[in-house]
Amino acid sequence: MTESRFNFSAEKPLRWGVIGCGAVTEKKSVPAFKTTSGFEVAMVMRRNPKKVEDYAKRHHIPNWTTNADELINNPKVDAVYIATPPDTHKLYALKVAAAGKPCCVEKPMAPTYKDSLAIYNAFVDKGIPLFIAYYRRSLPRFLKIKEWLDGGQIGEVRHIHWQKTKPPSDIDLSKAYNWRTDAAIARGGYFDDLASHGLDLFTFLLGDIEEANGFCTNQIGLYSAFDAITANWIHEGGITGTGNWNFGTYHRTDKVEIMGSKGSIRFAVLDEAPVELQNALGHQILNIPHPEHIQEFHVENIKNHLQGQGRHPSTGTTGLHTSWVMEEILGKL
Structure with missing residues (x-):
């Protein structure tokens, strides 16, 4: 089963919320979301209030929170990028799926194949696009x-x-x-x-x-x-x-x-x-x-996928396969 497409109007920017403001987001990813035409970053979340406020100000993002649920359920957030350590990917991704919003999850998809499968199934069941940040497929x-x-x-x-x-x-x-x-x-x-x-x-x-x-x-x-x-x-x-x-x-x-x-x-x-x-x-x-912001082409391909202008090379389907391969190498839990 494959993920559905999620069309959005080119006349109205797709507003992203970002969960996690670690090193990967400083230069590699969030600037790419901000500079991609048709996208904007509307809100960021981090548990430390001083750090998330500082991040939002430095990156000129209008809204910030320390509560992931507030971001996920915000009607002014259309899609969510999860950039936390992998042990919380499942927790947040399942909430994003329940909210009915497209999602991009940092790699690896989850610490185990079982958790990756749970994420995958949640988005397939809802017919919502899921992307995994294996951006090398787009470089x-x-x-x-x-x-x-x-x-x-x-x-x-x-x-x-x-x-x-x-x-x-x-x-x-x-x-x-x-x-x-x-x-x-x-x-x-x-x-x-x-x-x-x-x-x-x-x-x-x-x-x-x-x-x-x-x-x-x-x-x-x-x-x-x-x-x-x-x-x-x-x-x-x-x-x-x-x-x-x-x-x-x-x-x-x-x-x-x-x-x-x-x-x-x-x-x-x-x-x-x-x-x-x-x-x-x-x-x-x-x-x-590589481009200055290494996820630039990955994010551009997300936009194209959501607009029905192509299929992204790194989806929940491919990310799940990689999780399976890694578990086969490491040994099943």
Whole structure:
């Protein structure tokens, strides 16, 4: 079952409410919602009154609140963007669905597949559009890779491999609290936050994953979540995949290679790096910069979807699939 479309008049701006005013909203997302024609940000919510008032003033947003229900049920808010840590995504998303409003949820969709499924079903049952902020599906850098793949530039795709490693951060070493490494919120630690982007992107590029498994452990003992994960998977059509994510190494790496029968493509999921195509015609290296506000094209695609001018590449359907893949790798609870 797919999400319905929700039409709004181009003559009247769609008014967004934002739940959560953390770092992701400062430059990556909220400015993109504000600058997209036909959209405006009408209200923001954060539990700390001083911080939310300061945020609203700095971003020139007219209304703020410390009560999520007030924002969700406000008749002057037409749609809601949930930008809180993933353990509260289900709580807020179900309320947005009950209010009958379109919603965009930050990634990952929820800490578990079960919670992601509950969110998905709530919006499908209401026939309301649901988007997940896997914005890499909308970025020109990765659309170029898809163009190469769809155009047969490396022949038949055989395998994809991703290596993502980094040293412990100062926060990790100090053992200060970080929700991203709290197993109660993010069982996979940085894997949940970072690997979700890549695994979602790989299904966009190569098709859904039919089977996945993994080995997970905590090697350095700095926090409760996993810090070392390896995985194998297979895409529809038989393309195999492997990944290695380790967050206690000396070197930082972010390397993806897609291998085909007639060439290969190399790129990074998270780091700023060129995309490379190598085949019988030679070696092509392209630097394709991201926009200043990295969710710009993602938000533009939300507008197009709601106006019936296209289908967004990251919906509740695709986000749910990524949640399933991650749970298969991490192991079922």
